[in-house]
Amino acid sequence: MNTGRPELPKNYDPAEVEPRLYERSLEAGVFHENPDPARPPFIISMPPPNITGRAHLGHGSTYTTMDVLTRYHRMLGDNADWLPGQDHAAIATETVLVRALAEEGQTRAGLGREAFLARAWQWREQYGGAINESFERLGFGPDWERERFTMDAKLSEAVVKVFVDLYNDGLIYRGTRLVNWDPKAQSTLSDAEVENDEIDTSLWHLRYRAEDGGEGLVVATTRPETFFGDVAVVVHSDDERYRHLIGKNVILPLVERPIPVLADDVVEAGFGTGAVKVTPAHDATDYEIGQRHGLPMPTVIDFAGRISAPLWRYDEAAEKRAPIDAQAARMAPYVGLERDEARARVVADLRAAGALAREEPYRTKVPVSSRSHAVIEPLLSLQWFVAMESLAKPALEAYRKGELRFVPERFGRTYEAGLETLRDWNVSRQVWWGHQLPVWYTPADDVIVAHDEEEARRMARERYGSDDLRRDPDTLDTWFSSGLWPFSILGWPEQTPELAHWYPNQVMITSRDIIFLWVSRMVMLGLRFVGKVPFETVFVTPLVFDIQGRKMSKSLGNAIDPMTELVPKYGADGTRLGILRQMRLESQELRFDERYCDEAKRFATKLWNALRYTVALDEGLPGANVLPPHERLTLADRWILTELRRMVETVTNAYDGFEFGVAADALLQFGWYTFCDWYVEATKAPSQRDSRAAVLSFVLNTFVRAMHPIAPFVSEEIWLNLPHDGATIVTASWPDVAEIPAFPEDAGAFRAVIEKVEQLRNARAEWAIAPKESMRVEVPASLAGESGVVEAIATLARAEIATYDDARDGTRDGALRERIAGIRAVADSAKLRERYAREIARLESEVARSEKKLANESFVARASADVVGAERAKLDGYRRELQRNQDALAALAA
């Protein structure tokens, strides 16, 4: 089919083309697939963005690669599908909602659970889809018909089933443990959601005098306000300074409470004072020390992050605090103070009491919530936990047996390290937005875990003769439901065709910061509940940094929103290609440089103009992908086809190996510099006329198919304007290298033409021949019949051709490359002499270098035969070329 000669605009306008073609794809339904066991599956589960999320540059790298691979495998004919969805993002969403309520003067408690949740759903309907619009604008083509939400009814059923099964298997339990408390979000957090921020603070040295009137000791601490909760001081058992105190008591200042000095070898004698205060209820290390020594664990900071009267024993049933001793009175002035206020007050009072031995500036790390960035308070609380050991073990084994592969490989060690040191997972959260625990309590606090309330009541009646129950108000950690993602979205626990053919997924793509926050949990839960790893390969993309090498973040103000800052300027194609160009497999950071997007945008225009040139040819275009018989292909045709084939091989291998930067480089290199700059120019020679329309059309068609996964829009717009088979490039076939003829020898000869043209252009610049003037060039008479060569030189170098008799120098019967090398510029003898002289000097030094190398006996003896042979061939070439230049110079003198 011939597209005729449409009037194409001079500039390519992504803003017009991209939305139009995306809409076209949606209407054609090309992103939707059903399981087809006849074809190999290629399935990627989209890491579900938060419903509060906005597109950021991380999506530009991570999500673009998913789109690229899905499009690529679809073109290969695979049963390819990219499964999208969203995460309810419990704490993040609740934070947004609470803030919105506050602006209206309302509170969560004031609204009540039911009304709050109604509002949350309404919010999700209204704003939760914003990120999808960004994804569409970026050209992402997931199977929107299969979109899932972690709180969909079906997915929630899966969550409940997993919880109930794990509980019944003894892997979920309730207990009082030290947890990470976020006083701002008013909820616990898992270890994985806690980050460490560096801060400048002080190291305070506190003097605890001995009970027996002796000297006592000095402890060093960064948190003096916790000293109310101290129950011991520990020292290293070998530490001579303190050995005499072990077993004796020291007195806490201000509150005048005696605590024992104990030996524990976790202490490093060399740090601080070598004596450590132990506050088991508010520090993870101290908690472990407390457990080892059977110490009491008084809580002195409450859920609001304020100092509270000491709670010596955790009252599980009521979660009430009961101050029981005389300490309460002495602590009274501090009770109710925020942690920071309390610290200042305590330090001042200790100083006044002579108990502050020293204060030195100190840089340390504080745990903060990865969501709210509030400083975490470790405290004791009654929560629900998942026992990790028996889940982690199979996940480690699966990796070690090779059932799971990381790209790059080294991230497997990150995965292993995370699983080896896993502590039990605190899964209960005190927010309302999320999956409420399927847990009920009797009035006597007996626990019932059931799939729904009806079942819970039935169980209660059977066991206790009454169905008087209250439900646990807590919800599950967001990552509990996302841990099921690769199978819950396929319909599990139902045995659906999707689950049968599409699980395990082929690839999971994510960034390294959530390898054990998320990836390891999917593996553990997938193995436990489906019996197989959820994906075969985990591809870890680099993190995006700004050009100064700082991590992109909203708080730093250096985050780039691709929707407002890149897509309007460069189009989705330019944004995608620009980002992917910067991705390198082994690099763990991508220092984003917008110049690549600009280059990519100009590339689209360049290709667009190559299309305009092609479709405007007088002779018109033949049908899609039809090449003339080989004997009618010119040297230039043979060269571009050979290069095309090489490019397709490179790009194919690159996609298969997650080398997106390599693929993007190869496309740009070929499309711009090989195809536009050389081949398109070469077709302007008369001798190209018979074949050029077919070859241009063939090469462009093949090229845009290879580029389609990365730049879906400009590739399709070009493809639609060329003769093509099928309705859309999205479902066109991936270029088959077997259908691209290659002619290595002729390609080599054309490369010699290119080299010669570059030399001639160089001479033109040197001799200041104006571009519009043609320069005079002589070709060996033996090339006279080679119109492909002679006309290419005439066209590309803008030369006026004469011939010279090459019978004398013996190149007449040489290879085509040799004769092409004999083409020479004509100028006045002074200019030529200068040029020949410079060329001779260059060649002489090359010959000398090569001769010296070959004269080195150990080189000839020890280097491989190939290397030595290549060096000899190189030397021969240099010598011949040197000879030719010397002859030319001599002839000039004569």
Next chain:
RNA sequence: GGGCGCGUAGCUCAGUGGGAGAGCACCACAUUGACACUGUGGGGGUCAGAAGUUCAAUCCUUCUCGCGCCCACCA
């Protein structure tokens, strides 16, 4: 403390055990059958430093220095 990545042209980065590359920026020239969102030519680098392995090191090994990230109970 442990682990990882990175130091190549002014900037951002490719690259290879055997003659140092791209884009951008810079300089000069140019409107040749698509393209000024263009073309052609040019200047610019002791490949962080040192030692070792090798016939040969920018590339492999070790160490040093610098930048960045992750993990860990130095209070």
